[in-house]
Amino acid sequence: MNWTWEVxxxxxxxxxxxxxEQGWSDQDSAEQWLREMFADxxxxxxxxxxxxxxxxxxxxxxxEP
Numbered sequence: 668m669n670w671t672w673e674v675x676x677x678x679x680x681x682x683x684x685x686x687x688e689q690g691w692s693d694q695d696s697a698e699q700w701l702r703e704m705f706a707d708x709x710x711x712x713x714x715x716x717x718x719x720x721x722x723x724x725x726x727x728x729x730x731e732p
Contacts, residue, residue: 670697670720676713683711694720705730 671690678684683704691697697718701708708716709730717727 668692668720670694670718672697672701673717673719674708674713675715675717676711678708678711678713680707680711683707694718694725 669690670693672687674687678687686700686704691700701716713730715727715729715731718725
């Protein structure tokens with residue numbers, strides 16, 4: 668299974684963009700990455716994220732406070 672995040676907003680940080688392209692092997696890893704990168708994503712201009720598993724949308728959430 669391939670778990671990926673799609674973002675709404677801009678991403679200018681190359682490392683963040685590369686992480687998003689590679690994906691994760693399980694939901695826990697994908698969600699852990701989001702917890703760790705939440706502030707960086709918000710600072711970089713991301714407004715919302717959507718989690719997908721093998722192309723199927725699982726859920727969306729806003730990063731705005």
